[in-house]
Amino acid sequence: MLELKNISKYYRKIAALDDISLNLKKGEIFGYIGTNGAGKTTTIKIIVGLIKSFSGDYFFQEKRMPDNILNVHKLLGYLPQDVAFQEWRTVNQALFTFAKLSGLEDNQINKRIKETLEMLGITEYRFRKIKQLSGGTIQKVGLAQAIIHAPDFIVLDEPLNGLDPVSRQSVKAILKDLSERGKTVFFSSHILSDVEDIANRIGIINKGKILITGTKAELMEKLHKANRLEIKLSKNEISKDIFNDFPDLNQIEEKKDSHYILHFQNTVDLDEITHLIIEKLIHSGSRIRSIAPVIPTLDEIYENYVKGAE
Amino acid sequence: MKFGLLLSDEFNGFYKSKVMVAMWIGLPLLSLILYWFTPSTKEMSFSFFFASLIASFGGTLASIMLTVNIIHEISRKVYDLFLIRPIKRSDILISKYFAVFLCTAIAIILSLAFGVGLDFVKNSALSENILLMTAESFGLSLASIAVSCSIGIFIGIISPTVLMGIILIIFVAGNFTSLILYLPTMLQLENAYLITILSSIVFSALLVFISILIFNKKQF
Numbered sequence: 001m002l003e004l005k006n007i008s009k010y011y012r013k014i015a016a017l018d019d020i021s022l023n024l025k026k027g028e029i030f031g032y033i034g035t036n037g038a039g040k041t042t043t044i045k046i047i048v049g050l051i052k053s054f055s056g057d058y059f060f061q062e063k064r065m066p067d068n069i070l071n072v073h074k075l076l077g078y079l080p081q082d083v084a085f086q087e088w089r090t091v092n093q094a095l096f097t098f099a100k101l102s103g104l105e106d107n108q109i110n111k112r113i114k115e116t117l118e119m120l121g122i123t124e125y126r127f128r129k130i131k132q133l134s135g136g137t138i139q140k141v142g143l144a145q146a147i148i149h150a151p152d153f154i155v156l157d158e159p160l161n162g163l164d165p166v167s168r169q170s171v172k173a174i175l176k177d178l179s180e181r182g183k184t185v186f187f188s189s190h191i192l193s194d195v196e197d198i199a200n201r202i203g204i205i206n207k208g209k210i211l212i213t214g215t216k217a218e219l220m221e222k223l224h225k226a227n228r229l230e231i232k233l234s235k236n237e238i239s240k241d242i243f244n245d246f247p248d249l250n251q252i253e254e255k256k257d258s259h260y261i262l263h264f265q266n267t268v269d270l271d272e273i274t275h276l277i278i279e280k281l282i283h284s285g286s287r288i289r290s291i292a293p294v295i296p297t298l299d300e301i302y303e304n305y306v307k308g309a310e
Numbered sequence: 311m312k313f314g315l316l317l318s319d320e321f322n323g324f325y326k327s328k329v330m331v332a333m334w335i336g337l338p339l340l341s342l343i344l345y346w347f348t349p350s351t352k353e354m355s356f357s358f359f360f361a362s363l364i365a366s367f368g369g370t371l372a373s374i375m376l377t378v379n380i381i382h383e384i385s386r387k388v389y390d391l392f393l394i395r396p397i398k399r400s401d402i403l404i405s406k407y408f409a410v411f412l413c414t415a416i417a418i419i420l421s422l423a424f425g426v427g428l429d430f431v432k433n434s435a436l437s438e439n440i441l442l443m444t445a446e447s448f449g450l451s452l453a454s455i456a457v458s459c460s461i462g463i464f465i466g467i468i469s470p471t472v473l474m475g476i477i478l479i480i481f482v483a484g485n486f487t488s489l490i491l492y493l494p495t496m497l498q499l500e501n502a503y504l505i506t507i508l509s510s511i512v513f514s515a516l517l518v519f520i521s522i523l524i525f526n527k528k529q530f
Contacts, residue, residue, distance in 0.1 A: 048394045050530040073396045084386040088323045097319055101312055101395045145391060 001026045001153070001184055002047065007056035009042050016042040017054070018208040024186060029179045031199030032188040033302060039208040040188040041081055044157050047186065048078045074103070077151035081158050083142030087131040091117070091141050094130060095148055102149035116144045119174060121167070135162045143171065147178065154178060156187040160194050172198050196298040204305050211305045219301050227266050228294035229274060233258040234287040242284060246273060261294060313401045320409035325416075329375050333417040337364050338424045355440045356432065357425030361447030364421045365454040366484075372414040372455055373462030373483045376406065377475040380466025390530055400522045403467075407459050407518055414455045422448055446503060450491060453510035457487045460517035467521045467528070 002024040009017040017039045024030055034040050045051040046058065049069035058065040060072050085094050092113060099109045117123045120140045125133060130141065139162045146154060159175075160168050175185050175198055189195050195202060196216065203213040212219060240252050243262055251263040264273060270293055281288055324330055341360040383389060392402055422444060429440055461483040469475035490513055494502040 045530070050390060050393060053529065070396055073394055076394055078391070078394045080387060080390045082387060083391070084388045085391070086323055086383065086388055088326055093319075093322075097315065098391060098395070100315055101392070101397055103396065 001061060002186075003057075003059045004043070004046070005057040005059075007043075007046060007054055007058060009046065009051065009054040015208045017046075019056070020205070020208070020210045022203055022210060022213055024184060025201075026184050027179060027182050028200045029175060029185040029187070029198055031195030031202045032186065032205065033190065033192060033195050033202060033298075034188075034205035035190060035306075038205045040205060041157055042208075043205070044155055044186070044188060047072075048076060048155055049073065072153070075152040077102075077146035077149065077154040079142045079146040079156040079159050081161070083138065085130045085138075085141070088129070090127050090129050091122075091133075091144075092126050094141065095145055098145040099148045102151070104149050112148050112150075116148045120144055121170065136164060136167060139163060140167065140171075143174075147174075150183075152183055154183055154185045154187075156185070158189055159187055160189060160191065168194065192298040192302055202298070204302060206306050216298065216301070219305075220296055227264045227268055227270065229262045229264070229270065229277065229291060230294050231260045231262065231277065231281075231291045232289040233281070234289060238281075238284060238286050242280065242286075243277070246276065248273070312397050313405060316397075316401055316405035317408055320405045321412060324375070324409050324413045327375070329371060330413050330417070333368060333371055333414065334420055337367055337417055338421045340367075341421060341425070342428070355425070355443060356428040357422055357440060357444040358447050360421045360425035361418065361444065361451050364418050365447075365451035368414045368417050368451070369454045369458030369487055370479070370484060372410050373458040373465070373479050374476060376410050376459055376462030377466040377469065377479050378472055380406070380463065381469055381472050381475050384466075384528075384530075387530065393530060399526050403463055403522055403525055404518065407463055410462070411455055411459050414459070415452060418448065418451045418455070422451075449503070449507055453507050454487055454491055456514040457490050457510050458483055460514035460521070461486060464517050464521045467524050 003021075004023070005021050007017055007020050008015060020039070020043065032040055032043065042051065046054055049066050049072055052066045052069075060068070063071050065072065089097075095113045095116070096109055099112060100106070104112060113126070114123070117126055120143060122137055122140050122144070125137055125141070130138060133141065139159075143156070143159060146156065154175075156175075160171060163171060172194065175187070179185055179200070187195075187199075199216075201213060201215055202219060204211045204219075238258075240254055240260060243249065243252055243260065246262070246264075248265040248268040249262060250265055253261040253263065255261060262277075264270070274291060274293070278288065278291060338360065341363045342356075344363065345356060345359050389402065393399060426440075426444060433440075462479065465475050465478045465483070469478060490510055491506055494505040494509065499505055
């Protein structure tokens with residue numbers, strides 16, 4: 001659906017983006033993560049056509065951008081990082097104008113405003129002036145204008161900023177629902193747990209360079225982090241020395257009484273080693289509470305890639 | 311159709327602003343007060359005096375309002391939500407221009423109507439001369455507003471801060487508008503009135519066009 005190839009963007013002589021490439025597939029939720037100033041917003045502004053001068057190739061539905069940016073704009077819903085509206089507008093006036101400018105017919109607009117506000121739980125603010133609303137509610141109105149016209153391609157820059165935990169969950173559910181209905185969602189965040197919860201694919205950007213893109217499983221695989229086993233036994237039954245004989249073992253991490261994490265070399269077959277450990281523990285008369293591979297969190301993956309790049 | 315929506319939206323925004331309320335109500339009242347306290351105006355008709363004053367104050371206010379509004383909206387990134395939709399960037403500026411022009415024109419019409427009413431009360435009738443002067447004043451006032459609004463748009467696009475925008479308006483806009491409005495008369499050209507109106511239209515259109523070119527190139 002969308003492809004960025006070797007995109008660079010310089011502000012004076014400072015690289016905001018340095019030769020980045022990524023692609024988006026229809027219907028996926030792509031989470032774009034990086035620290036503040038990593039280049040997330042610059043990438044997004046190029047995608048939505050707010051930045052037109054850059055080097056590299058950008059294709060949307062196989063058409064070159066920004067020459068054909070109207071093709072993007074016809075399908076686009078966009079939430080900027082710090083969404084702002086003209087202060088004199090009410091929520092209803094803002095949504096009416098943006099829905100109409102996006103091509104909705106007059107007879108559909110009222111219904112869509114009602115539905116969208118209901119979906120976001122802000123119906124009671126419909127006729128309030130935007131300048132009277134809290135930051136979190138303005139963020140939701142921003143999201144409302146991005147999805148009111150049911151666009152096929154939704155780009156959201158830090159959409160969960162300023163939202164309370166309940167609202168975060170509901171917005172995440174909305175994004176998942178949109179993806180299930182075939183919409184493509186590209187969103188940025190520096191809150192990794194949010195990305196982990198909803199993204200099908202993830203891209204990590206640091207200092208203007210994309211370090212890696214892929215599903216979480218692919219990222220883990222490339223990091224060789226699927227090499228740990230967590231073992232919980234009944235209290236104080238055995239010494240940790242029992243694990244010493246296993247091949248490819250790098251380290252035994254003792255968390256607390258009878259709770260261990262075994263770190264193996266990256267080449268280990270974790271299924272095979274799990275089987276051997278269970279056998280040995282049973283033979284030694286230990287009572288196993290649980291044994292499972294340790295799945296790295298996105299924080300861990302992110303930290304590894306960013307540290308690796310530095 | 312999208313231009314019509316933007317225009318009605320902008321008009322809606324501007325006419326509700328405090329500056330416009332001040333212009334529609336405050337300026338006719340101010341004109342009346344100044345008329346009574348300025349001895350040299352006693353021979354002048356109300357309508358002519360009011361129109362001249364409104365054109366001057368109104369023009370400056372309109373250009374400040376446009377400049378401040380544009381700088382403020384650019385800095386707050388209000389336009390992001392418009393620019394990512396299938397509309398022309400030029401429509402955003404042109405709709406703003408005409409919205410303020412219309413609002414200020416309404417202020418002029420109100421003031422002139424007030425002035426004509428006072429002239430009628432003062433003289434018990436309206437002479438042909440007064441009506442002619444009023445019509446000419448109306449034309450010149452519109453020309454002045456057209457020029458002021460275009461300068462307001464231009465300075466709004468090029469100024470990085472509100473302070474610089476206002477300074478430029480105060481020192482540039484007034485002088486430029488006066489130059490365009492009074493140069494044909496000062497040069498004692500034949501058809502000076504017509505030339506003033508035409509040159510105002512051409513100058514405004516050109517400046518709005520240049521502003522659109524700059525706006526189109528602008529990175530947000």
